Amino acid sequence: MPDIFRFLLAKWPTVLIFTAPSAAATNNERPGRFHAAVFHKRPFCFKTGQTITHMINELITEMVDAGVHYGHQTKKWNPKMKPYLLKDKSGIYIINLDKTVKCLDKASDFLAGVAGKGKKILFVGCKRQAQEAVREAAEATNQNYVNHRWLGGMLTNMATVRKSVERLKYLENIEKQPEFKAMSKKELAALGRERDKLLRNLRGIRNLEKAPDAIVIVDSARESIAVAEARRLKIPIVAIVDTNADPSKVEYPIPGNDDAIRSIRIILQNLVDAIVVASKA
DSSP: HHHHHHHHHEEEEEEEOOOOHHHHHHHHHHHOOOOGGGGOOOOOOOOOSHHHHHHHHHHHHHHHHHHHHHHHEEEGGGGGGGGGEEEEEEEEEEEEEHHHHHHHHHHHHHHHHHHTTTTTTTEEEEHHHHHHHHHHHHHHTEEEEOSSOOTTTTTHHHHHHHHHHHHHHHTTTTTTTGGGGGHHHHHHHHHHHHHHHHHHHHHHGTTOSOOEEEEEOOOOTHHHHHHHHHTTTTTEEEEETTSOGGGOOOOOEEEEOOOHHHHHHHHHHHHHHHHHHHOOO
């Protein structure tokens, strides 16, 4: 039995029932794309009953299989994460998945309330492991996202961002402009490079006319500027916080491994489930 199973079994001796991992997990395949048609319907509240308990146990098992419980090295930890940790194993902190599930439940309820009112949610994750998952989660929920680079002032200086979006629209339609025929190949090449750069940075927020009502961040430590801007504007933050992050800066922290693709996806999947269900209600 793996060590993490012993930790969890000791923590919940009467509740934890391990179920077999999914076929994709057994074959070490990459999880599929986020899509409303294939969402795994899970409860977002803790109630008594064998079915609810079984589904929570299944979620914990999937988290263990995805490596959500693995934190950073002990020398890189943030002391404020202590309430969310079990112990250290070979110099690496093990995250308490019981706390992760409860925090995920709380965050899911909050995002469901935001989405149910038709408000906007911004997904942010610019690290390589999170880029595709963040984009797919935002597209599946019809929300906005930033997955390449957080530009300073994206929230606090929306006027400048909107000017950049208008510039992008102009460059995308440059061939229809009257001055196009008078431009040289060198000028067009420079404009093409500018368009590509703007598209990378603004693709996910080109329809964001005002500050979002909530923001979901993968790795709050890395996206510290996004956290600071959201706090300044008093925008509620839902964030995956690893053992090196400060959970006190986030209204809805979700303790978990933010460096593994599968870990990021399994957490975002549960948030996406809540948003989609609430949007359709």
